[in-house]
Amino acid sequence: MTAEPSAPTTPRPGARPYPLVVRTTAIDDLPGGPAALVDLLPDARPLTWVRRGDGIVGWGEALRLDTWGPGRFADAEAAWHETLERAVVRDEVGLPGTGPVAFGSFAFDDSAPGDDAHEPVRAGGTLIVPRVVVGRREGRTWLTTVDTAGSLSSPPADVADVLARTPRTPVGAPGDITWRDGALGADDWADVVREGVDRIRAGALEKVVLARDVIAHTTEPVDPRWLLARLAAAYEACWTFSVDGMVGATPELLVRSEKGLVTSRVLAGTIRRAGLSDDDALLRAAQLARSSKDLEEHEYAVASVAHALAPFCSSMNVPDAPFVLHLPNVMHLASDVTGVLDARGGGLTPDGPAAGPTSLALAAALHPSAAVCGTPTHLARDLIREIEGMDRGRYAGPVGWLGADGDGEWGIALRSAELSTEDPRCVRLFAGCGIVAASDPAAEVAESEAKLEPLRYALGS
Template sequence: MSTAAHQVATHRPLTEPAHPAVGAATALLDTYSPDARFLATPTRTLLTRGELRAVPQGDAPVAERVTGALAESGGSLVIGAIPFDQRAVPALVIPETVHTGPPLAADPLIALPADPPRAASWDIRPDPAPEVYAQGVAAAVDRMWQGEFSKVVLARTLVLTSEDELDIAGVLQRLARRDPSGYTFAMPTAPGRTLLGASPELLVSRRGSLLVANPLAGSTPRSADLAEDVRRAAALLHSAKDLHEHAVVVDAVHQTMAPYCSKIDVPVRPTLIRTATMWHLSTTVTGVLSGPETSALEIACAMHPTPAVCGTPTDLARTVIRETEPFDRGFFTGMVGWGNAEGDGEWVVTIRCAEAAGRSLRLYAGAGVVAASDPAAETAETGAKFRTFLNAVGAEL
C-alpha cells in the first residue's frame, strides 16, 4: 500500500462521539502549528496536515474542481479557504491526515484561559486612514440617495508590524478560547502566509439532507457595562436601519437556497447573537435538500457573496468596492470550511480575520452601508470589529 493510500485509510470519521472525552477538542487546538490547518465549528474540531492534492485553479466552478480532486486523490475531505473573488486562486487542499474531535464548546478544558500575548511593540498603520474610510462611506451614501444602488459593504484594514516573529499558535489559542461557540480557523493561503480568524457567521452547512444558513447583518459594538450592553442589544433589535439591512440579506439567502430545497423555513424576525466584541442580528434559515447530488460547497458558491459582505445589487456593489477600497480583499469576506465526497460540509463567511506574513498582520473589518448610514458610526463599527484581533495580539489603536 502506498504512503498516501495508508494515510487516507487512517483518516478518522467525521462523526461526533456520543460522549466526547474531556480534552479531546482542546488537544487538537494545543497541537496546532502553522504548517497545519485548523477549523473549529459548533459541530466539530478539525486538524489536518499535509496535502494529497491541492485543488487547482481553472475555468470550471470551484465545486466541480473539488469533486474532481477528491475523486482523483482518494481523500476523505477538502479543507481551506476561497477568496472573495471566486475566480481567484483558492487555498483548498485534500489533506494527508485528518484528526477530528468534538466541538470546542463541548470540551470543559476550553474554559481554561489562554496565555496572554507576549509583550510586543506594534507599529499600526491604517489602510485607508479612518477619515478616508469615512469619506468613502459618505460618497456611497450620496450615490444611494441618488438611486444608484441600495447597499454596499465597505472595508478597511490595519497593518500591524512587530520586531518579533508572530506567535500564530498563541493568537489562535486566544481567538478560540474567547469565542469557543463560533468558527475559529487557521489556514495556510500561500508559502509563509496564514489566514486566521474567529467568524460568527455560517454561510451554509449540509448534513445529509439538512441545509442550514445563518446570515448576520446589522451590528452594534458591545459594552463592558452590563446595563449599557443590554440597552445596545435591545436597540439593535428595534433599529429600522439594521432590520432593513438584515431583511435584504435574509431574502437573498432564501432566494438562493429555495431552488435546492423541497422545504425551507425562514423565521419572520431575527434574533440576537453575541461575540466577545459585537452584537449581531441573526436568522437561522433551514431547508431540506431536494437531491443528494448537490454539495454544501456548490450551494455556498451560489450564495456567495451575499449582501452581508458585498451589497445590492451585487455587480454594482462589487464595482463600488473596487473603486473605494485601496487594497485587494483577498480571502477576506470569502469563505472558509470543509466538505466531503458525500457533499456534506460547513462553509463560513471569512470575517473577523487577519492574514499573517512574516512579522506582519493585516486585519480586516467591514460595515454594511445603506442610505441611512452615518459615516462616523460605520467607522466606529469597523473599529469595534478590529478588537477581536487587537485583543488577541495585545495591541491597541
C-alpha cells in the same frame, strides 16, 4: 488548476497524482476546553475549524488543489471528485468530518487588482487535504491519517503516536506590536463610506458592504496557533478557522450541509458591546432589535441568502424576525435560514449538475451574499471595486471544509487576518460594515474598530 501531492516521490510530469489512502479510527476523548483541539497542532501551518471545543484540526499536506478565477469553485469541486474516485478509504467512525476531508479558502472576488489596473490578476481558491486530522463531535473523537499510494506508512495507534512522529515546534508570542494603516486610513475610509451613502441615496443601489484593513508588525514571528488558541477560548460561539495563512473566528456560517439539511446563519446589523455592563448590553440589544437602519440591512442579507438557496431546496424556513447574537465585542442581528436539500441536482461539475448539491456548490451559490457584498449583488460588487481602494484577497470569502459525501461547513472569513507569506512578522487585519441610506460614516468607522477587536486581542494587543 493544480493538484499536486506532497509526497516523497513526485509523479512524473503530466502524471496524475498518487491516490490517497485514508484511515479513520475512533480514539479516546481529549481533555475538555474550547482550545483542546487547537492545542494539538504541532507546527505553524495549522488547518482548523473549531467551535465550542468541537470540530476538526489538521496538519501536514497530502494534497493541495489550487484554482483561479470565476471557475474556482467548480474547478475545485471537480478536482475533489476526481481525487475521491481514486482514493482508498477506511472510515470506522462515519461522522461528519471523518474520512477524506479537505480544508478550503476562496478569494472574495473573481479577480484582484494587478500592477496594471486594467489587467486584474485572477483571484484564487485552495483545497488542502491534511496528512493528519483529529476531530471531535458530541463526545466522540477520531483520528484520520492520509497517505499517498507512493508513500504508505504504518497506521498510528493514537494521537500520542502521531504526535511522537511529528516534531513539535513551541508556540511563541508575537511580542510587541506596532500598527499602521492599510490601504486607507480611518478618515479616508470614512470618505469612502460617505461616497457609498451618496450612491445609495441617489438610487444607484440599496446596500453596499465596504471594508478596510490595518497592518500589524510584531517583534517576533507570528505563530497562527497563538492566535487560534486565544480566539477559540474567547469566542467560543464563533467558528475559529485557519486555512493557508487565513486565520480568524467568524460568527457567520455561510452554509452547513449535513445529511440533506442545510443551514445558513445570516448576520447583518451590528452594535458595539465591549465595555458595557450586562444591564447596558441588554438595553443596547433592545435598541438594535428596533433599529430601522439595522433591520433594513438585515432584511437585504436574509433575502439574498433565501433567494440563493431556493433552487437547491425542496422546502425552506426563513425566520420572520432576527434574534440578537451576543459576542464579547459586538452584538449582531442574526437569522438562521434552514432548508431541505433537493437531491435531484445542483452540484458543480464541468458537464452539468451533479447528483446533488455539495456544501461547496452551495457556498459558491451563496457567495457573495448581501451580508458581505450588498444589494443588488452585481451593482454592489462593482461599487466595491470602484471605491473601496483595496484588494480583499480571501477576506469575506468562503472558508471551511468539505467531506467525501459533499457535506461540510463553510463560514465567511470575517473577524479575520491574513499572515504575510513574505514577512512572518506582518499581519493584515480586516473589518467591513454594511452601508445603507441611513448609515453615518463616523459610526461605521467605530463599528469597524469594534470588528477589529477579536484579532487585535488574539495578537495580544
